[in-house]
Amino acid sequence: MVAIRWEFRPQSTPPWERTELVKITVNGRVVDADPKLPLIRACHDNDVDVPMYCYHPGLSAVGSCRICQVEVKQGDTPGRVMVACRTTPVEGMIVDTESSKAHETRRECLEFLLKNHPLDCPICDKAGECDLQDYAYDEGQSTGRSNEPRRPLEKRKSLGEVIVLDEERCILCSRCVRFFEEVPKKAQLTIRDLGSRSMVSTFMDRPLTGNYQGNIADLCPVGALTLKNFRFQARVWNLVKMASTCVECSRGCSIQVETLRNSDVKRFRPRANLKVNGHWMCDVGRFAVEHANADGRLEGARVLEGVQMLQTPIEDGLCVVRDALMASKGALFVLSPFCTVEEGRALQELAKRHQADIAFVSPAPNALKDDLLHTGDPCPNRRGLTDLGIVGDSPANLLKRLAASKVAVIAGERVVELLGTSGVKDLPSTLALFAFECHPVESKSLRAEIGIANHVERIGTIVNVNGERGPLAAAKPAPRSVRALTRHLEDLARLSPKKETATR
């Protein structure tokens, strides 16, 4: 049977939610099942795959698609075919997902689902990760019995700025409808009309609003709801998927980064993580792809020679930084809150060695805060850096402190943006500023700048607002001659011997 894709596979009942478990038999194997969760969860948790369209572990179960039918025996009664998403596990229940009766019922159901589904797969964005397509290959008959015309409906119906609806492909599982009712708790979609004329629609065709619209494209088991910015961008089987963490706020949602042929990041999608984000992510994080793919990166190192910045080998750039730090006392290290725990620790050690001050940029919370996921705090690793003992300081304050310093190092992704581009530009030339940044820095005080890898190009750990650790994955290679900050810091440590050694 077809495997449920791992990104949607719910994690098994977390230990803190475990109640009295019951023993049931699934395909001849005795397993534990949580009676609070539907039978389909017990099957999935034990690697028994049951197809599902209307059921989603993050939403309520309605049992309307009828594809998850399995044969259930209770006591002495003969086996009955029941929907696994609306059946409660009971002690001693015997479940057979592969019986001929269950297979036949599911096959019949699939035939009905395919009756009006267009043969769009070659041009459908969902092809390759479509539950209907997968299961049709797996279970369905290869020829259709229907001689009737399929219902002609709208192929491109805009539902706001994020989502396009293809009405023909919709199998009316109502996941998207329930998502808005149950997760952001603001109903926006409904199913209008009855029977075979049913259609997903917003009220009076108003556009969708809110920060969580993108989730319904993930939820959609077929290609009916697609993201406008992912339409016709890539075939999903060409995407390389890496487990990572979102850095757009301090929630640190578990995501997967999907890159096309090791080059551009094509999308960010949520990974199920019940401790952090459940099954969802916000649109701000989802559409932060531009940050990851941004052009005009700072490559190699650039050092001030006379009046202009000249491209030099990285080693030379690092030597300039080393020399300045060795010669100074009381330098200032300004970190980006995007720095990982590993980078924070390395910078902290370096600062200690050179008796430098260290702080990270901590801008004011933004207005994106909501009750669901977005924390409004733009510092993804605030908790991790604070736990290391690095304190946050406001951008205005840090600029003042920088202006008063002789030597300063600013390090990390988006550090200039967070400090304020114009503020950094106007720093006095009395300051010798050294930058580790993804993009070229403009400043009168700049002496050297070295390119670093961004959050989809390096590995590391960030700690979210609740203290949950999240990994960063190197989903795509960094541009030529751009390395991770940790790598630069290692080299710098190697180049700058300990103070005692230097004085001897």
Added chain:
Amino acid sequence: MKTYETYLLDRAKVEGAHQLATYKKLGGYKGLEKTLKSGLTPAAVVDEMKKSGLRGRGGAGFSTGMKWSFMPDITKDPRTRYLAINADESEPGTCKDRVLMEGDPHGVIEGSLIAAYAIRASAVYIYVRGEYRLSHDRIAAAVKEARAANLVGKNILGSDYSCEVFMHKGAGAYICGEETGLMESLEGKRGHPRQKPPFPAQSGLWNSPTTVNNVETVFNAPFIVERGAAWHAAIGTQNSKGNFLVCISGHVNKPGVYELPFGVTAQEILEEKAGGVWKGRKLKAWFPGGSSCALLLGRDVDVVLDHDSLRTRGSSLGTAAMVMMDDHTSMARVMEVIARFYEHESCGQCSQCREGTQWLSQIFHRIAHGLGQDDDIATLEALAKGMAPAKTICALSDAAAIPTLSAIKLFKDELTQCIRDGRDPLGIPAPKYATVGAH
């Protein structure tokens, strides 16, 4: 002509029986008075219903007393309880509740209150089909009258039992006659049936214990309380007790609603009540209980009308809506109409029903219009088997599949000929129907 004791339609035939004064003159509200004032406990009323052998008249024929006894124990479950009266009568061929509601609305209210007392409900919701304007208005007026006479509301008739009656008008959806669909609709949502379990008695309206009864079912309650379970149990056959209302329609001389005890034959109703098949023709086929049950052949008209006898013939009593069809009827066209009805009324939740009813309708439409294809009958049979039994949330899918399967079983030759010749065997020109969805 044999005559039988009648009681259900007696009052409805009297002029002005929808008014409280006339209703009381005819012996109304005696049952309610007996229930509330003679010290009958709710459990005793439920017992009485069980003993009387009354079965639900909404189609499924489930024992009413049993249904009431499924309500949770009041000492353990303090939630508010509700009674919903299903007056969303829309099964094709059925018109019995309308006669009761228009002619005898106080009888419906009295029955509802007895049922509400038995299940200790504190509110009754009467869900009237939207098209039944007069029924709605008559019951609404009757509730007003009854409230003024302390028959509805606080401390009914001076007892310590209080119960409110609320009216609700449907918006014309057949699916809202399904009990869980009705509850969703009452709650103000789309009439999408709910998956059972939980059953309404555990979690119904607003997650509270709820019983849903048909109008005719509760209408029987005052008579049973007043005259005793033994009286009721003496009428009818072994498993079907009492009188019931037959709605006979189609190709007969005198279509209408007639009251008869269980145990009479369909032949007797057809000949003696409905005046036989019209124009001196022969009976070709008939539905014994609305379009959701299996078709029977004309020769099956000798069947005794009760739940068991019809089951042995492969059909069911349903709502006792007999739809008679003479020998000039094209079965392809009959099935086209029926399939079109179910396509139009499917709520669209379950895949099998949403797509299946449309598919059946499309195939029957083609056959009836001379565009049938060789594999159509095999496809129809496979589809109907994929839609039933009990493969979906509610029984609408079954209701579309059952007549289809019976039509294929009984009239395969006619349908095959229709497909082969590319026209109806009777040569009746196909009428022009608007396609479904053209509202």
